[in-house]
Amino acid sequence: MSAALACAAIMLVALIGQALRPQHRLLIVTGGAGAACLVSALAGTATTGALLAAVPWDVLVMLIALGLLSELLVESRLFGALAVLSTRRTQADPRRLMVLFAVGMYLISGLVNNLTAILIVLPILLRLYKLLGVTQRFLSWSLGLLLVACNLGGAATPIGDFPAILLLGQGRMQFTDYLVAAAPPTAVALALLIAIVMVVVRPTRDLDDGPVRRRLTIAVIVALYRNVRLDLRRLVPAGLALAAMIVAWMTVPPTVVGPELICWLGVGAALAVAPRDGERLLRTRIEMDGALFLLALFVMVGAVSKAGAFAAIARWLTELPVPAPLQLALFLVLAAVLTGLFSAGPSMAGLLEVAAALAARMSPTAVYVGLALAVCAGSSLFLTAATSGPMAQIMTERAGLRDPQGRTISFGFFQFMPTGLLAFAVILAVGVGYAMLLVAA
Amino acid sequence: MSDPTLGHSFLAAAGELGMCSAAWLFARTLGDDGGPAMVAEARDQLGRDFPVFDAVCARYLAGEREPRVDPTPVRAALAGVDRVLVIGVETTFLDAAVAALDCEIGLLTYGELEVDWPRVLANYGGRVAPCELPAFQRYAGSRGALLTFLYGAQAAVAHVDPAWLRVVAGDVRTQFRELIGWEVLGGEMYVYPRWLVQAPLVDFSWVIR
Numbered sequence: 001m002s003a004a005l006a007c008a009a010i011m012l013v014a015l016i017g018q019a020l021r022p023q024h025r026l027l028i029v030t031g032g033a034g035a036a037c038l039v040s041a042l043a044g045t046a047t048t049g050a051l052l053a054a055v056p057w058d059v060l061v062m063l064i065a066l067g068l069l070s071e072l073l074v075e076s077r078l079f080g081a082l083a084v085l086s087t088r089r090t091q092a093d094p095r096r097l098m099v100l101f102a103v104g105m106y107l108i109s110g111l112v113n114n115l116t117a118i119l120i121v122l123p124i125l126l127r128l129y130k131l132l133g134v135t136q137r138f139l140s141w142s143l144g145l146l147l148v149a150c151n152l153g154g155a156a157t158p159i160g161d162f163p164a165i166l167l168l169g170q171g172r173m174q175f176t177d178y179l180v181a182a183a184p185p186t187a188v189a190l191a192l193l194i195a196i197v198m199v200v201v202r203p204t205r206d207l208d209d210g211p212v213r214r215r216l217t218i219a220v221i222v223a224l225y226r227n228v229r230l231d232l233r234r235l236v237p238a239g240l241a242l243a244a245m246i247v248a249w250m251t252v253p254p255t256v257v258g259p260e261l262i263c264w265l266g267v268g269a270a271l272a273v274a275p276r277d278g279e280r281l282l283r284t285r286i287e288m289d290g291a292l293f294l295l296a297l298f299v300m301v302g303a304v305s306k307a308g309a310f311a312a313i314a315r316w317l318t319e320l321p322v323p324a325p326l327q328l329a330l331f332l333v334l335a336a337v338l339t340g341l342f343s344a345g346p347s348m349a350g351l352l353e354v355a356a357a358l359a360a361r362m363s364p365t366a367v368y369v370g371l372a373l374a375v376c377a378g379s380s381l382f383l384t385a386a387t388s389g390p391m392a393q394i395m396t397e398r399a400g401l402r403d404p405q406g407r408t409i410s411f412g413f414f415q416f417m418p419t420g421l422l423a424f425a426v427i428l429a430v431g432v433g434y435a436m437l438l439v440a441a
Numbered sequence: 442m443s444d445p446t447l448g449h450s451f452l453a454a455a456g457e458l459g460m461c462s463a464a465w466l467f468a469r470t471l472g473d474d475g476g477p478a479m480v481a482e483a484r485d486q487l488g489r490d491f492p493v494f495d496a497v498c499a500r501y502l503a504g505e506r507e508p509r510v511d512p513t514p515v516r517a518a519l520a521g522v523d524r525v526l527v528i529g530v531e532t533t534f535l536d537a538a539v540a541a542l543d544c545e546i547g548l549l550t551y552g553e554l555e556v557d558w559p560r561v562l563a564n565y566g567g568r569v570a571p572c573e574l575p576a577f578q579r580y581a582g583s584r585g586a587l588l589t590f591l592y593g594a595q596a597a598v599a600h601v602d603p604a605w606l607r608v609v610a611g612d613v614r615t616q617f618r619e620l621i622g623w624e625v626l627g628g629e630m631y632v633y634p635r636w637l638v639q640a641p642l643v644d645f646s647w648v649i650r
Contacts, residue, residue: 077563123557130453133446212474213450219470220454220463223532227564400555402449 003043004307010035011300011350019343019384026292033296036303046306054306055298058260059162059169063113063294064286065267066159069238070112071285072270074120075277076235079108080228083124087221092214094132095204098142099194101125102149106190109153110160110183111242115290117150118388118395126399127224131217132209136409139401141203143392143411144419148380149190150388152427155376156186158249158259162294163348163375168249168259170352172359173368175249175259181369181438186376189430193423208404233274241270294345301349310350314357324362325439329432331358331367332374336428339378340385348375366438373431380423383416448487451494456554457561459531460636461592461625464497465508477502492632493592500628509627510534512541518621518647519544519586526572526580528589529602530561531625538588538623539568547572547580551604553636577608581616591622592637593629594648600630600637609644621647 014032018025040046046054073079086104090096101121109117125146129139154161158168158178167173173181197203245266249259271278304310320327331354339347351371359367383389396411403409455463471479480501488495497508515538519525524545527535530552539546550558550571562571572579580587587608591599599622614620622645642648 080560080563127453127557131450133450212471212479213447215474216450216467216470219466220450220458223454223462223466224457224560225564226532227536227566228560229566398555400449402446404446 003039003045004304004309004312006039006043007036007045007300007303007307008309010039011304014296014300019341022390026289026296029293029296029300033299033303036300040303040306043307045308046303051299051302051306054302055295056166056169058258059166060291060294061260062159062165062169062263063162064291065263066165067113067116067287067290068281068285069242069267069270070116071281072234072238073112074116076231076238077228078230078235079120079124080225081230083128084221084225084228087128087218092128092132092217092221094129094134094138094142094207094209095198097125097128098138098145098204099198101142102145102190102194105146105149106153106156106186109150110157112160114150114154114161114386114388115287115391117153118147118391121146122392122395126396126401128217128221130399130401131220132213133404134401134409135206135403136407136415138203138207139396139409139411140415141197141201141419143396144416144423145193145197147383147386147389147392147416148193148419148423148427151376151379151386151423152186152190155372156183158182159263162345163372166348166352167368167372171254171258172352172356173365174254175246177365178369178372181365182372185369185373185430185434189373189427192426192430196422196426197419234277237270237273241266244269297345297349304350305353310353311357314354317354318357318361324358325436328358328362328367328370328435328439331355332370332432332435333428335371335374336378336381336424336431339375340381340424341378343385344375344379347378363438363441366435369438370431370435373427373434377424377427377431380427381420383413383420389416447483448490451487451491452554455491455493456552456556457530457532459529459533459535459590459625460491460493461497461508461590462531462533464491464494465501465533467494468497468501469506472501472506489632490635492630492634493626493637495632496593496626496628496630499631508533508625510537512537514647514649515588515621515623516541518619518649519588521584522586522618523584524580524582525586525588525621526577527569528587528604528608530556531590532561532564534590534623534625535569536564539565546570549574549577549604549608551607553603574604574607578616581613583618585617586619586621587617588621588623591624591648592626592634594622594624594642594650595629597643598639598641599624599648600634601640603636603638605640606638609640614644619646620644621649624648624650 010032014029017028037048086100158164158175248262335351355367355371379386401409471483480498484498526547528549546569548569551574589601589605
């Protein structure tokens with residue numbers, strides 16, 4: 001047990017360290033992984049080879065492959081065309097833009113990873129807001145809602161974000177089962193949030209946007225994209241590959257061809273259609289820092305697991321003298337809080353083994369989808385809980401927005417907090433409620 | 442109409458469209474909506490900070506409704522040129538030039554304002570290649586040229602995008618077949634031209650007015 005405590009302490013220190021010093025994130029987590037390997041080897045719980053062999057490489061393959069597919073979609077200029085369309089359709093009305101972009105972000109982040117989704121959508125939205133002229137209050141709620149929609153979209157599909165990919169990659173849930181079970185509650189949570197924000201909070205109430213300003217905004221956006229055409233050479237292969245992959249994920253038994261191999265072959269085929277671009281993307285656009293971070297994380301989680309810590313937590317949880325549904329509810333709340341503190345990757349990777357113990361005693365769908373929603377709630381609690389949050393902060397700072405009084409508008413930890421607290425409560429309530437419904441059914 | 446954030450909107454547009462192209466877009470849109478009175482009001486509000494906008498509004502109020510864009514002299518100036526590097530962005534004029542020219546065209550991806558260069562370039566469907574500042578001499582040679590936009594060219598001087606001064610120095614002049622300045626404003630500015638810098642016209646082998 002001392003090895004378990006030592007490995008858990010190393011992981012905890014590494015996770016807190018990377019949260020406090022994000023500029024040294026990779027150095028801290030890879031150092032932590034090395035230290036965990038050393039402790040495991042000295043304690044005799046696992047060799048480094050065994051820990052590396054236990055890394056879910058299939059999940060890493062899927063993350064990298066889906067990241068490359070996202071790049072293909074970005075380079076097809078699909079999102080520029082959508083920006084013009086949405087500006088025209090909403091007549092550049094900030095209220096409608098806010099809702100449309102939140103829903104759009106939910107849909108996009110169901111297909112591409114959250115960071116890519118933010119990198120695609122936010123520059124367009126910030127440009128629109130700069131043209132429209134917005135207030136601090138509007139920006140805080142609008143971008144907050146966008147980030148939460150991004151998290152919810154990522155949790156809605158099995159390929160949207162790391163926690164769901166982990167469930168799919170490790171064979172805990174099948175593609176269709178996850179999609180059918182997770183998409184409705186995430187959509188309900190988003191609808192609830194939008195309704196509360198638009199009806200109760202009303203962030204647009206102090207906005208002074210006249211029709212002239214809206215017409216100027218539309219004119220500028222149309223001019224910025226005046227000759228931008230969809231690049232069908234990139235869009236068609238990427239779209240076809242994605243469609244084929246989804247069909248394969250839904251129909252091919254994972255025991256025959258795993259989801260990671262479907263992803264590998266599908267994205268490979270899309271890249272091979274234009275080999276020069278494909279090779280360029282492979283050489284320059286793989287998110288190595290993200291992959292390295294997750295690799296180190298998996299090694300640390302593996303060390304803690306081999307030492308028996310997760311089994312002990314699972315035993316403690318399942319032996320609590322309360323009914324099984326209450327055990328699940330406690331677990332989901334714990335998962336949400338831990339995610340808020342340590343971010344989605346670490347908490348999902350660590351808690352999945354505990355979830356497996358609960359899934360053996362009640363509906364696995366309730367446990368895993370409940371966990372994905374709880375992790376989503378935690379990711380939405382603080383700006384720092386998901387990687388897309390700090391990215392949104394940096395991009396907003398760079399945009400140099402100002403309010404009607406000429407003051408700089410920012411989007412940081414405290415500006416996000418009201419949206420984060422609301423989203424945390426709503427998503428967690430939906431997640432726990434939904435899990436209880438599934439357990440009861 | 443009084444709106445303190447309108448200047449930020451204009452700047453956001455001018456970075457990617459160019460000061461003159463953005464000014465005409467703003468003047469036309471405001472004029473279509475509120476007539477000359479609204480253009481005059483916007484000129485009062487923004488003119489001091491954005492002299493190009495001020496000058497364009499003056500032309501709008503004098504009855505003009507769009508800039509004069511004729512790439513024919515540019516085509517003539519580039520006779521015998523295989524490749525031209527454009528310095529500064531003025532999309533209304535660059536669009537016309539790209540349609541009229543058949544040589545290789547590069548765009549210097551350097552600017553003082555916030556610019557999404559991939560989006561700017563995507564409007565040219567691969568006809569215009571990006572060129573970073575340290576690589577501008579790739580366009581040098583006996584069949585290479587530099588082209589920039591002039592604002593309010595007078596007898597001896599004109600105002601240009603600051604990027605021009607990053608590229609052109611005494612020893613650079615001899616490395617290119619032509620250095621072309623294309624007047625886009627069509628008249629002088631009434632306010633001191635912030636955002637632009639002054640360049641002597643003798644630096645150019647062609648000044649197209």
